[in-house]
Amino acid sequence: MNALPVRETFALGLGAYALGAFACLGSWRKPALARYLCCGLALAAAALEGCAAVLGLLQGTPVRWSISSGVPLFAYSFAYDALAGFFNLILAVLAAAVTIYSFGYLKEFEGKRNIGLFGFLYHILLLSLTIVFAAANAFLFLIAWEVMALTAYGLVSFYYEDPETRRAGLLYIIMSHIDSGFLFLGFLLLIQASGSVEFASFGAAAKQLSSSHQAAAFVLFFLGFSIKAGVIPFHIWLPAAHPVAPSNISALLSGIVIKTGIYGMARIFFDALGVLPAWAGMLVLILGVASAVLGVLYALMEHDLKRLLAYHSIENIGIILMGLGSALIFRVMGHPQLAAVALIAAMFHTLNHAIFKCLLFLGAGSVLHSTGTRNMEKLGGLIRPMPATAFCFLIGAVAISGLPPLNGFVSEWLTYQSLLAGFGATGGLTRILFPIAGSMLALTGALAAACFVKAFAITFLALPRGAESHHVHEAPRSMLIGMGWLTTACVFLGLGATWFLPIFDAMTEQLLGLRVGVNLITGKGLVLSAGTSHGGTVSTAVIGIGLLILMAPTALLASIGARRFGRRQGPTWDCGLPGLSSENEYTATAFSKPLRMIFSALYQPRREIQAVFDVSPYYPKEIHFESEIEPTFEKRLYAPLQDLILRLSIKLRAVQAGSIHAYLAYIFITLILLLLFGVRS
Amino acid sequence: MILLWLLIVPLAAGPLAFILRRRPAMEAVNLTAFAVVLCLAAALGVQVVQSGPVSLWDGFFYADALSALVVLLSAFIALICSIYAVGYFRQDERDGVFQADGEVIGALGAYKLRKFYSLTPVFVFAMVLVALANNLGMLWVAIEATTLTSVFLVTFYGTKTSLEAAWKYIMIGGVGLSMALFGTFLTYYSAHRIPGTETLAGLNWSVLAVNATQLDKPTMRLAFILILMGYGTKAGLAPMHTWKPDAYGEAPVPAAAIFSSALLNCALYALVRFYILANRCLGADYPGHLLLLFGMLSMGISVPFILVQRNFRRLLAYHTIDHAGIMVTALGVGGPLGALGLTLHMTFHTVAKSLLFLCAGSVYQHFKTDLFHKVKGGVIHVMPLTGTVFLMAILAIIGMPPFSLFQSEFVILRAAMAAGHYVPSVLFVVFSTGIFAGALVHVGGLILAPADAAPVVRWQPWRNLPLLILSAILVVIAFWIPPPLFRLIQGAAVIVASGPVVSAR
Amino acid sequence: MPFIHDPEFGDRMITLMAALVLVLQILAVGQRWLMGNIRIFGLQSFLLAAIAGTIAFFNHANHVYIVALLTLILKAVVLPLILARLVERVGIQKEIEPLINVPLSVLISGCLTMVGYVVAESFYHPEETSGVAALGRNTLAIAIALFLIGFFMLLNRRKALTQVLALLSMENGIFLAGISLTYGVPLVIELGIFFDVFVAVMVLAILVYRIGETFDSMDVSKLRRLRG
């Protein structure tokens, strides 16, 4: 195949992003123009990047090139291989959807906010994301990584007038700087081992990396990437930052920005660090399970729609880590075949999660756009005024709960198969770890289903609870198109999973050195097999078609009676009370009450009821009910750490207490010490 | 001949400004003098890059790539700050700052201005002399001169706190410089076995550097400790840093900007001169370990103070201590890469730190306070240009990648890891993360706070021009460094790593 | 007086005078009166000039003569006069109790002398140089001790003026070290150093005067407003 113009389209895409950025900045005085420029150029750039990604994947062989940077020490070198192509494809798909969505969403900013600045930051964010995925040397990777964090900070704290947003933004940028600190040290270790800054040289030098070096590098990289991905002990910034960000930005954040952590892990663990020891894979798997279970448990207790979705990002990252962890374990236990299946499961779930999480956040955004509130206790009955948003949100909810025939089920099924294969193939402790992880995945899936029943039903079904959700209008057309584009992607990836899998072959060949695509697809391209000895087969296409075919007789059966006696509208059964209103409906807190009781050890729930009465306590005028669960990580881990640092620094302030004699004493003592001991060394 | 003119012009500008009492005249003298000095410095740089070290009066004044770089940076900052000073003091006069302490109206104001406009050129003369003096004794005399001329700049406003800051400045500076003098004497003694060192040239750095291997080892070890303590005090390394926050917090902002960038470079220049001698005489690890110790101490001590700081000018002072620590660490790491990291960092830091001080100055003058909690509305609403430039500069100074300071820190850390200093590298990253958090929380809060209805400040020509120039430079050098400047930086790095290229007379 | 030319006599005289300087320094540490301190400083400078003169006489190094003369005029006469006039202008005579009480500070000065010797031994081996060049070889230890005690006095005293005096005595210590090690640095540098010291004293005098005016007391420990 002649050289496809990967490099040119990629460079054109970057140029479009840069042009868009400065065009928006230039036109910040005229909001309408800025909005058109921002969305138009971003869409064009996303399309270009999408083509580049597709060409890159078709190309098969990685395309490498480098341009000299200002500082003659380092060149900016790019490598457009399968991994970069895949992640850039996800980015392009999401960027297109979010840009179309933003076209309608930003109309609301016109009077109040600076759209030019928003467009500038938005373009630079997408630009830096594209470079992060295509960077081929540590220097360029770190620059793009920090620019991404910086622009994401600018966008997260876009509504900076309320202190909650500012605090969340600062927490975000400080945590992301800590993780780039870890990455910096990790890269330095590798650069020292390989002598050069290029990723390719890391892989080669990984052989003679001493085991302690490799372990140190692994821990540093794992900490760095899991802070960015929001793995459990380091996740506290995610539920804080995503809800306060504008909805189209939190869609991008959850969809692709936390995936840079996953991309980093795939690139470094499989490419640059050589074969990692078994404990590394197990650590990843265990933290994956912890993130999945705790993520969904905390999500259940949220009644802020976007915080709920943020916690679900943590859960799905956990599922992805399960795939990655088992891939690492299989590789070191000498089962490249199983490792490839596990890696495909992880990468496919990354793609699926990116799409349905972005869809859900856009849905939540249009709900917020119409009603103005994120609190589910005030929403309800939105399915009548906003049928299209409700349908898209429903598809997203079914997909994220992993229910067939949509794409969430396919990747969770592949994860199950790799976990099952783990039981048979490995020995010792891991033999038990895999099935337990499998059952935890089942628990996560079921809890996710429960959580999204709550989210969808309380937000969209029954009667509107708060004043905000009464006279509500449907989201503008462009927002619906954005969501529609992602809904079709969900359905297509679900039903047509078997046609989509071959694109992972190039990636598994690059990272693990073998192609397993062929034995994953059997039965005339319809059935997905696990390609392992313990595996089963499933075909979402047949399930989908089966459901449709069976729908026909049942509809016939049910319509016999309905035609003759018709259907009547009647009030819901209200046990004889005078008319049922929205106060009697089940609320989000009530829905999650049984689970709060069952997992009370984890939540430590706290409840306060004050009855306000004037005559006697038995006839309360008002009852104030307040219940909250304990933010264990913030309270137990991060708050004491922060207090310790601040107390320490306040104590250290005494060094500069103002007395000149003390200052001179410091110098005197240092001089005497150095004179007596310094001279010897 | 350039060297002579480089010295004469600033020296002459001082008394000339003193004679011409009226403000516009003094401003004009200052501006023209520093513009001429900048051109001369640029010419010197070009000549040194093309034809190697320049010397005058048989080696008494000697300029190689390192000194040319320091002179260029000092001259550039002096010009920028003098432009800013014009606007700054006009605003001070409008605000009646000089009348504030109720003494003699008018005359005192003029006297203060005369004091500033006459002392700054002499101060710049002293700094240029530091860079050009080949004789180590002359080097000491020049640095002592910088201290003496800058004391009255610190007491400019005449408030009680500025007096206190000045006293601490001169006392700690005096102690430091006496230690440096002692070190210089010991260096001179350690060269007593080398023939022909009785004459004046005996104390010339180029002579000593060439036959440094014959220096007396134990004496050099003691001498290096004393020099490190002495010039370290001028550079503000911990534990001798205590004068810096007071002096920078109290001095008028143009002076503080020059202190924090140009004076720091001169002190480091002196340290580097002796490091080269010690490196060739004692080997790299003895001076290296000492420098790493002081570097880590300085970075460590600045973290708590930045985390709980309440005054943004003092925050910038602690930042300078941190960056002094970074540069000394780079020197301690040594080797060609470490040296390049040092010279790169010196250049980038000079631009970024002076920009920060000038922004802080504008904010200070508008809000009449330098305490974070006293500044009501967000700076970005009241002063849009200053706010954005301040935010950009603070991001640059804490090492955010698109800007150049990240590149120099990358070089330094890579050199440190290559030399096997694992603990210092880890500490380096930890401290810079701490400082990142502290600086961003405080300055971010200052700039991005929500706006109450404060009127937008109108365009201030004199003060915004330097801001624009410096921020433009800051953005440009992040992506492209002009080749002649980069060759100068590389030449300086080669000298730091391996001593003088060719032995002057 | 034939014995004048005998180097042995010269060496004895220099060591005697250096010892006297050290004793004066320890006296200054315990001294309460400001004027007393200034006079001690003047006497010390005079003795230093004498040592320099003796070394110059024996080595016939005429640039050392000039240095000795300069020290005599500048440090022994002019500086004490300026400082005395400053004390009258400000009008504060008595130094209050130093930070560390007198007996303890004298004891510390003793230890510092010991440190001086330890440091001197660590690098200065006079045996190699013999004869005339070895004149005043053990004055180096006293010079370092002078420097350290001066530093300690700076640390220990509250009065601004005494701190200036301490700084000057440190500078004397260095001057003595220079003389004993290499018979002083080249003349031009020596002149530069003198000039700097002189200007420094002028600046310090102005500052002390200003502090006297604004804080109406020279007690430096009151300067504690700048913290954190």
Next chain:
Amino acid sequence: MIVILVKSGLQLLLLLLVAPLISGIIKTLKARLQTRRGPDVLQPYRDILKLLRKGMVIPETASWIFSAAPYVVFVTAALVGLMIPMTATDAPLSLFGGVIAAVYVLALGRFFLALGGLDTGSPFGGLGSSREMTISAIAEPAMMLAIFTVALSANSTNLSEMARFAESQSWRFLAPSQMLAFAGLFIVLIAETGRIPVDNPATHLELTMIHEAMILEYSGPNLALIEWGASIKQLILMTLLVNTFFPFGLSSNWTVSGLGLGLFFYLLKLLLLACCIVLVETTNAKLRLFRVPELLAVAFILGALALISTFLF
């Protein structure tokens, strides 16, 4: 392609007929055990036919989801029915959906039923959905562990493979792992189909009902579909239990004689299992809702023990 369609048509017919029969048998057996006559075995058929002919009342607050839910419940149950080997070892759609797919398709049905319950806006619907989702969430891991045990030993998650493997081994059932898995799965069966210790199917007492609360508002054909779907789901779970642990009598091919024999054995085994369920129902009282997780924790422990015992013994 045509063969699969014919087979699934046959199996669908069998499914639709046997399901109400089994729930009828359970009801009558329970009544007999409690010394009362109880309705005759065919009563569920009459109920369904009666409901199919009745008119429907749709609550005002309900949206299209309320009326779509019954269809989804019925269709998902039917589809899973086609994946499970009932009379013959290879079920018609077994290639296209393993046991994990079956569990998740049932979960899809439950998802929409819960949404339907909440759509009515009445507190009972919310109560039922919340409890249904909670209990099924707790039951999932236990079910998965039990299924893993069987699947791992059968080297495949396809139900036909599992049945064929179980058939090939003699006295496979007596292996400790199989017995523990059977016990765990039996508890999960009780929880999933809403039998006595977890939920009382017969009651309409507000605070105790779980499954009934969700379908309170349904009437006419919708209610018929839901009832029928629920009975099909019950049949599926019982078949899963029966055919993976006691596979004798499953015919290896789709000949008329083989199917006849298979059907006889299949109904016999279902009858036995129904008797066990009835025994459990009559001897136990209904557990408080917050004690149910302890019961399911027992099931989880049994599943884990079963799994460990596969490679211990």
